[in-house]
Amino acid sequence: MLDRSSKEAPLDVSDPLTEMLRGLRLDGVEYGRCRLAEPWATSFPAQEAARFHFISSGNAWLQTPSGEWLQLRPGDAALLPRGDAHVIASLPGLAPLPFDRFGRKEVCQGVFDVQCADACGGTVALTASMRFNIDKLHPLLQLMPEAMLTSDLARNEPSIPHLLDAMAREVEMDRVGAGGILARLADVLTATLIRTWVEHGCGDTTGWIAAVRNPEVGRVLAAIHLQPDRDWNIAALARLMGASRSGFAERFLRVVGETPARYVARVRMHQARQWLGEGERVAVVAERLGYDAEASFSRAFKRIIGTPPSHFRKNGGGEGIRDFG
Numbered sequence: 056m057l058d059r060s061s062k063e064a065p066l067d068v069s070d071p072l073t074e075m076l077r078g079l080r081l082d083g084v085e086y087g088r089c090r091l092a093e094p095w096a097t098s099f100p101a102q103e104a105a106r107f108h109f110i111s112s113g114n115a116w117l118q119t120p121s122g123e124w125l126q127l128r129p130g131d132a133a134l135l136p137r138g139d140a141h142v143i144a145s146l147p148g149l150a151p152l153p154f155d156r157f158g159r160k161e162v163c164q165g166v167f168d169v170q171c172a173d174a175c176g177g178t179v180a181l182t183a184s185m186r187f188n189i190d191k192l193h194p195l196l197q198l199m200p201e202a203m204l205t206s207d208l209a210r211n212e213p214s215i216p217h218l219l220d221a222m223a224r225e226v227e228m229d230r231v232g233a234g235g236i237l238a239r240l241a242d243v244l245t246a247t248l249i250r251t252w253v254e255h256g257c258g259d260t261t262g263w264i265a266a267v268r269n270p271e272v273g274r275v276l277a278a279i280h281l282q283p284d285r286d287w288n289i290a291a292l293a294r295l296m297g298a299s300r301s302g303f304a305e306r307f308l309r310v311v312g313e314t315p316a317r318y319v320a321r322v323r324m325h326q327a328r329q330w331l332g333e334g335e336r337v338a339v340v341a342e343r344l345g346y347d348a349e350a351s352f353s354r355a356f357k358r359i360i361g362t363p364p365s366h367f368r369k370n371g372g373g374e375g376i377r378d379f380g
Contacts, residue, residue, distance in 0.1 A: 081245060084238040085184050087159060088226050089169040092177040096144030098151035105185040106135040107241065108143060111223050113178030118142040120201045132205040132219055134248055137191040138184075139201055145178060154182075166226060166234050181226055185241060193325045203248050211255040218244045271296045272310045275303075279319055283326040286345050287319045324359040327352075328367060337364045 091113070099106060108117065109132040117125045120139035124147040127133060135141060142151045159167040169182075189196065209215040222240050225233045275295050279287060292315055293303035307315045323344055330340045341352035356364045 079246070079249070080188050081185050081238065081242045084186075084234075084241050085167070086226060086234070086237050087167045087169045087182050088162075089157075089180045089182060090177065091145070091180065093145040094149055095177070096142060096146075096149035096151040097154045097157070098142045099140060099154050101140040102138040102184070103186070103191055104138050105187060105191075105245075106138050106141070107183040107185055107245075108133045109181040109183075109219060109222065111179040111181060111227075113180075114145065115178055115180065116144050116147050117202065118144070118147065125202065125204060127204075128206070130216065130219060132244075134203045134205075134245065135201065136187075136196050136199045136203070136249075137201070141202075143180070143182075163231070163233050166237065181223065183237075183241060185245065189325065189329060193322075193329075199249070199252070203252055205248065208248055208251040208255070212247060212251040215244070215247060215251070218247065269310050271298070272307060275307065275315075276311070276318075279322050283319075283322045284344050287315075289315060292319075320355065321359055324356050327356055327364065328360055331364055331367050340364065 093113075108115075108127070110127045110129055112129050114129070115127040117127055117133050118141055119125060120135075120141055125133070127143075144151060157169050159169050161167050187196065191197075205215050205219065218240060222237060222244070225236050225240070275292050278285075278292075278295055289300045289304060292307075293300045296303050296306070298306065304315060307318075311318060327340045327344060330343070331337070335343075337353065338349050341349045344352065346352035346355075353364055356367075360367070
């Protein structure tokens with residue numbers, strides 16, 4: 056069991072957005088370079104990992120999971136944070152070929168040339184699989200849009216085009232260590248996209264975005280996400296906000312859209328889901344989250360996640376992470 060005293064230590068959450076983004080990182084990145092002769096279309100299945108597409112030259116269209124077609128021009132990129140199924144094509148409506156039908160040749164660690172037959176011109180694209188350190192059902196990822204376009208966000212963040220240019224150069228030069236540099240650039244770019252979207256890209260009045268824009272509530276959410284295994288109660292959370300318990304509960308519900316207890320429970324069970332997927336035993340996870348009995352933890356887990364923890368661990372987290380290519 057974790058040291059309870061360390062979990063009760065005060066948190067510095069003066070900047071909620073920074074603290075939330077600090078907890079959201081990438082655990083692994085693979086990149087593939089594609090040269091596609093028109094007309095072309097390729098489909099990507101749903102996966103646990105996020106998807107990233109960068110159009111270096113030529114034009115492309117992205118069909119989002121909801122069916123909308125979005126144009127990607129040279130220098131544009133798209134991030135699908137939950138890895139939902141989608142299509143990339145030179146024109147809307149073309150019959151797509153599954154991306155895993157293409158062969159690939161490793162250029163350096165984590166970077167591949169995707170073998171597209173008869174492709175000697177047209178569109179040059181960079182596609183990536185990114186594994187967040189949280190699963191796609193986590194509340195943070197669920198509140199994000201199905202696709203984020205750099206063309207929409209770069210107007211408010213001038214560093215985005217520079218990061219994309221740096222990524223393109225690393226892939227084109229085939230230098231030693233390119234995979235590691237690309238992974239770090241992707242980490243910075245992803246955090247920048249999310250930060251810019253939170254600050255400028257959405258007008259939602261409830262949920263995580265509204266909370267981050269509200270310093271007092273944002274400070275509370277940041278603390279919950281940074282220490283999901285802490286024994287959070289209304290009194291402790293109210294102290295973080297500097298409000299009475301009744302005043303805190305009313306304000307949290309109004310801004311976030313659900314009660315503090317419900318939000319804490321969801322974050323804790325999604326942390327448990329991650330631990331179970333990493334191979335932790337149910338009893339160990341229950342103890343880490345402060346449950347006196349494994350049975351009570353299992354009931355809470357099934358109520359929120361929808362499946363018992365034993366089933367989840369047996370199946371290694373349900374959907375496996377699929378690498379592209």
